[in-house]
Amino acid sequence: MSLAKNIPNPLREKYPEEVQAIFDKYPVKRSAVMPLLYLAQREGGYITKEGMADIASMLDLDVTQVASIVGFYTLYHDEKAGKYRMQVCNDLPCALRGADQFLESLCQNLGIQVGETTPDGLVTLEAVTCLAACDKAPMFQLQEGDKLTYYENMSVDRTLELVTALKAIGPQGTYGGEAK
Amino acid sequence: MSYILLRHRDIPNIKDIEVYAKHGGFESLKKVVTSMQSQQVVDEVKASGLRGRGGAGFPTGVKWSFLPNNIWPHYVVCNADESEPGTFKDREIMENNPFQFLEGVAIACYGVGAAEGYVYLRGEFKQLQVFLDECILQMHAAGLLGDNLFGSSYSLKIKTHLGAGAYICGEETALLESIEGKRGQPRVRPPFPAVVGLYGKPTVINNVETLTNLPQIIEKGAGWYKGLGTDKSAGVKIFSLSGNINNPGNYELPLGTTFRELIFNYGGGIPNGHKLRAIMPAGASSSIIRIDDSTFDKVMDTKMDYENVQSVGSLLGSASVIIIDDTHSMDWVIDKTVHFFKHESCGKCTPCRDGNYWMLHIVERIHAGHGTNADLLLLKNVANQVNGKCLCALGDFSTMAVTSALERFPEDFAAICPDASAGVHSTLKA
Ligand SMILES: Cc1cc2nc3c(=O)[nH]c(=O)nc-3n(C[C@H](O)[C@H](O)[C@H](O)COP(=O)(O)O)c2cc1C
Ligand code: SF4
Ligand code: FES
Numbered sequence: 006m007s008l009a010k011n012i013p014n015p016l017r018e019k020y021p022e023e024v025q026a027i028f029d030k031y032p033v034k035r036s037a038v039m040p041l042l043y044l045a046q047r048e049g050g051y052i053t054k055e056g057m058a059d060i061a062s063m064l065d066l067d068v069t070q071v072a073s074i075v076g077f078y079t080l081y082h083d084e085k086a087g088k089y090r091m092q093v094c095n096d097l098p099c100a101l102r103g104a105d106q107f108l109e110s111l112c113q114n115l116g117i118q119v120g121e122t123t124p125d126g127l128v129t130l131e132a133v134t135c136l137a138a139c140d141k142a143p144m145f146q147l148q149e150g151d152k153l154t155y156y157e158n159m160s161v162d163r164t165l166e167l168v169t170a171l172k173a174i175g176p177q178g179t180y181g182g183e184a185k
Numbered sequence: 186m187s188y189i190l191l192r193h194r195d196i197p198n199i200k201d202i203e204v205y206a207k208h209g210g211f212e213s214l215k216k217v218v219t220s221m222q223s224q225q226v227v228d229e230v231k232a233s234g235l236r237g238r239g240g241a242g243f244p245t246g247v248k249w250s251f252l253p254n255n256i257w258p259h260y261v262v263c264n265a266d267e268s269e270p271g272t273f274k275d276r277e278i279m280e281n282n283p284f285q286f287l288e289g290v291a292i293a294c295y296g297v298g299a300a301e302g303y304v305y306l307r308g309e310f311k312q313l314q315v316f317l318d319e320c321i322l323q324m325h326a327a328g329l330l331g332d333n334l335f336g337s338s339y340s341l342k343i344k345t346h347l348g349a350g351a352y353i354c355g356e357e358t359a360l361l362e363s364i365e366g367k368r369g370q371p372r373v374r375p376p377f378p379a380v381v382g383l384y385g386k387p388t389v390i391n392n393v394e395t396l397t398n399l400p401q402i403i404e405k406g407a408g409w410y411k412g413l414g415t416d417k418s419a420g421v422k423i424f425s426l427s428g429n430i431n432n433p434g435n436y437e438l439p440l441g442t443t444f445r446e447l448i449f450n451y452g453g454g455i456p457n458g459h460k461l462r463a464i465m466p467a468g469a470s471s472s473i474i475r476i477d478d479s480t481f482d483k484v485m486d487t488k489m490d491y492e493n494v495q496s497v498g499s500l501l502g503s504a505s506v507i508i509i510d511d512t513h514s515m516d517w518v519i520d521k522t523v524h525f526f527k528h529e530s531c532g533k534c535t536p537c538r539d540g541n542y543w544m545l546h547i548v549e550r551i552h553a554g555h556g557t558n559a560d561l562l563l564l565k566n567v568a569n570q571v572n573g574k575c576l577c578a579l580g581d582f583s584t585m586a587v588t589s590a591l592e593r594f595p596e597d598f599a600a601i602c603p604d605a606s607a608g609v610h611s612t613l614k615a
Contacts, residue, residue, distance in 0.1 A: 030344060033384055035366035039349060064366070077368040077531075078349030080308040096270045097469055097521040098427040098507050134352065134525050135270035135469075136309050139425070139505075140433035146309060153311040 016059050020044055024063075034064055038074060042081050047151040050090075051082040079133070080148070087122040087129035089171055089180070090148040091164075095132045098139035107143035108132060110161045115168065127171055149180060189421050190397050191437045193281035202323045205284040211329055213403035214288050217295050219335050226296035230399070232407035234419030239264055239355075239392030240467070240503045242418075242491040249297050251379035252387040260388040261294045261302040262364070263396055266348060266355035268307055270525060271468035271505030274423040274435050275393035279313055282397070283320045287343060289396035291330065292403060294341050297389050301342050305360050308349040317345050352529035356577050357390040359531065370533045371577040392503075394423055414440035418490035422504050429510035431456050441493075445485035448508065459510035463594075466494055467502025469522045470582035472589035473515070474499050498589065515590040515597040520552040526583035537580035540571035544587060551602060558605040561598055565591050 017024045027040045038060060045056040057071040064071075075081040082090075093111065095104040108119065111130060115123055122129040138144045141157035145164075156167070174180055187195050198204040205211075217226050231246030252259055267275040278286055294302045306314050321343050324330040332340040346364050348354045354363045358372035361383050382388020398420060402410045414420045418440035424447055427433050431453030438447065444464065448454065455461050461481075465471035466489065474497050476484055484497050494501045509518065527541040547564045550556050568584040568591075575581060591598065599605045 033365065036346075036364060038366040039347065039363070042349070043347070074366075074368055078308065078351050080350035096525060097465075097518065098271045100521060101428040101507070101509060101513070102433075134528060135268060135272075137267045137273040137276045137307070139271055139273055139427035139507075140435075142427075151311070153309060155309075155312075 014059055014063060016041065016045055016056070017063065035066065038064055038066070038071065039078075042071075042075060043151040046081060049085065050088065050148075050150050051085050053083075057083075080153075088127050088149065088176060090129045090131055091145055092131045092133040092136075092148060093145040094134065094136045094138070094142070096135040096139075098135065099142035099144065102139075102142040104143045107159070107161060111164060114161065114165055123168075125172065126176065128168055147180075188437055189401050190278060190285075190394060190423060191282065191435065192285065199282055200280075200284070202284055202320070202327065205282075206327075209404060210284055210400075211288055211327075213400040214291050214295075214329065215335050216403060217292055218337050218339050223296055223298050226292065226403075229407050230296065230402065233398075233402045233410040234407075234414075234417075235395065235398055235402065235410065236418065236420075236491065237392055238394035238398075238422065238503065240269070240470075242501070245391065245395055248379070248391075249293075249389055251377070252297050252389065253380060256380070256387050257298075258301070258386055259297050259299040260383045260386055261290065261297060261299045262357075262360065262383055262388055262390045263290050263293075263302065263304045263393060264355060264357065264360060264390055265304050265306045265310065265393045266352075266360060267310075267393070268352040268355050269468040269470060269503055269505055270522075271427050271465070271507045272425050272503050273427075273505075274425050274503075276310065276313065277435050278393055278397050278423075279310075279317065283317060284324070285400055286393060286397045287317070287320060287324060288329075289399040290343055291341055292399040293389065293391060293396055294343075295339065297387075299389075300340055301344065303364060303383065304343065304345045305354070305364060306345055306347050307354070308347055308351075311347060314345050314347050321345070351531075352525075353531040353577075353579060356579060359577070360390065361388065368531070370531045371579075373576065415488065415490050415492075417492055422489075422501075424489065425503075425505045426452050426508065427505070428508040429455055429459065429513075430508045440490040441488040443485060444487055444489060444506075447489065447506065448485075452508070455508070455510050459512055461508065462511040462513065463509040463515070463518070465499075465507040465509070465586070466504065467500050468505035468507065469525050470502060470585055471507075472499040472585045473509075473518070473593060475593040498593075514600075515594040516548070516552045516601060519587050519590045520548050522586040523548045523583065526579065530579065530583070534576040534580070536571045536574040537576070537583065540567055540580070541583050543567050544571075544583070548587070551598065554601050556598075556602045558602055561591060561602060561605055 027037045041060045045052045058068050061068045061071045075083050093108045119132050138157050143159050144157040147154045193199045227246050227249050235245045236242040290302045351369045353359045354369040356371050359369040363369040378388045411419045421437050422440045424436045436451050461476050464474040487497050523544050527545040530537050530541045532538045544567050547560050568587045571580050572584040
């Protein structure tokens with residue numbers, strides 16, 4: 006705790022209004038941890054050790070407490086991955102409608118395995134559990150920083166078109182596109 | 186019959202606050218705040234027979250009456266975590282009929298004397314959070330939330346809180362931990378949330394669909410709602426239909442509708458000429474119902490309500506009906522469900538954490554064709570050691586599909602475990 010206290014608060018400097026709004030929202034300070042983690046993840050797509058220390062110091066928590074929250078929830082990441090995480094649902098209801106074959110075909114077309122990132126560092130392909138869209142399989146969500154977009158009733162072709170569009174934007178731009 | 190919950194299917198622009206208001210929206214909130222005591226609201230909800238739509242089917246008005254009158258403040262927390270595989274109804278409600286949902290949250294708050302309501306959304310509903318926050322602002326601007334509602338002394342705020350990907354946060358005490366900024370791990374009970382809930386205060390937790398019923402119950406009366414559905418399972422329910430079915434989707438139907446009507450009339454039957462082989466009526470947490478020539482009619486004529494689904498060896502739960510055709514084998518099905526539960530176990534208690542670890546290893550071995558009869562017995566044994574011995578219901582849920590698959594579909598396992606003879610069924614039962 007004491008260690009964390011000495012470091013500056015880059016999150017507060019970077020997003021002053023949003024941080025203040027988060028603090029104003031809850032009667033107990035600690036409740037701010039989840040929204041603050043999303044904010045910390047906005048730019049790089051993952052939360053650095055410094056980012057966790059920053060949040061810990063704002064909330065009077067130990068860095069390990071913050072790290073344990075990052076580790077517990079699947080939408081927080083503590084390691085760099087592709088700019089976009091393409092998270093395909095292959096849970097039972099989607100799998101009954103061909104999600105495993107869809108995922109397999111994406112792997113082949115992108116030349117990567119589940120969990121890997123395309124060589125240009127843009128797309129990490131992941132398999133996830135039910136996303137409450139089982140009637141619209143095959144489907145996936147695209148996570149980019151703190152943004153999430155659903156893509157439903159997808160075909161392999163349309164997914165590859167999306168990947169092409171992401172590549173055209175390149176590593177600097179932001180997609181944040183509308184769901185199709 | 187016109188829709189009670191999925192009203193956007195009758196009134197396409199109902200997500201527009203003015204359209205909602207034009208169709209009687211917010212009249213119920215006004216009615217309770219300006220002309221009813223809190224206790225009268227609780228009594229009305231009790232009389233309606235409304236039961237929780239999140240899975241357990243607990244009577245809503247009764248739940249509200251557990252809050253003590255000498256500890257304040259009270260909170261209402263709406264469970265919008267919707268993560269059970271096969272469930273996608275709350276999302277359709279919130280995306281399309283948001284004001285009826287929020288009016289329901291507000292009525293619940295008034296009913297239990299809460300000045301603050303929280304809506305806990307699963308992390309994947311990020312865009313929905315942005316949308317609901319806008320709706321909440323519009324309600325403030327229209328004087329439907331905020332201080333001194335309708336000139337009364339009652340003031341109310343509704344806030345959204347976004348999770349970050351964890352099925353267990355749908356369990357109500359894990360959900361409270363998550364709002365409090367902790368890992369989402371269930372609390373030991375007692376004390377129950379009705380007494381020690383959010384921030385240590387008395388709290389009611391209700392599902393999205395449960396609360397969305399309230400404006401119509403207040404408008405049309407408890408007697409009207411009680412008249413829908415069956416005697417013990419009043420009202421309508423949204424059935425999320427998924428898997429091997431021609432028309433997957435949400436169907437709002439009276440409780441007590443039969444499986445036959447849902448699957449064949451509304452769902453359009455099984456695609457590609459295949460046969461119906463199994464039903465999981467409560468998502469991945471279900472015991473699997475076996476369908477064959479000898480059981481077909483009995484199951485099809487079974488009413489889907491909180492009482493009758495038990496008679497065919499399962500439960501209604503959140504009514505996420507997963508349909509499985511005869512091209513799928515049960516070792517594959519439980520490989521999927523155990524993967525899910527192993528991934529989602531929060532790790533707090535040993536039977537669930539370690540049991541699911543081992544169940545996954547054994548099921549993978551069996552599914553890969555390397556299993557033996559001893560593996561089948563071991564799997565059954567581990568499931569028995571988990572069931573009933575855990576801190577929360579997730580542990581029990583994780584064993585339902587496994588145990589029922591082994592018992593009801595012995596031929597699937599005999600086919601891939603070389604030394605499991607035709608006698609596998611009796612061996613397993615021994
Ligand atoms: C592992 C687990 C997951 C659950 N997930 C949900 C969920 O996603 N949504 C929900 O409303 N209830 C869920 N529940 C049930 C809740 O704990 C709680 O009973 C419910 O929200 C109460 O609301 P109701 O009375 O209106 O049904 C879950 C329970 C368990 C044990
Ligand atoms: S049963 Fe499983 S999910 Fe529930 S508290 Fe125990 S480990 Fe956690
Ligand atoms: S199983 Fe894929 S969204 Fe539900």
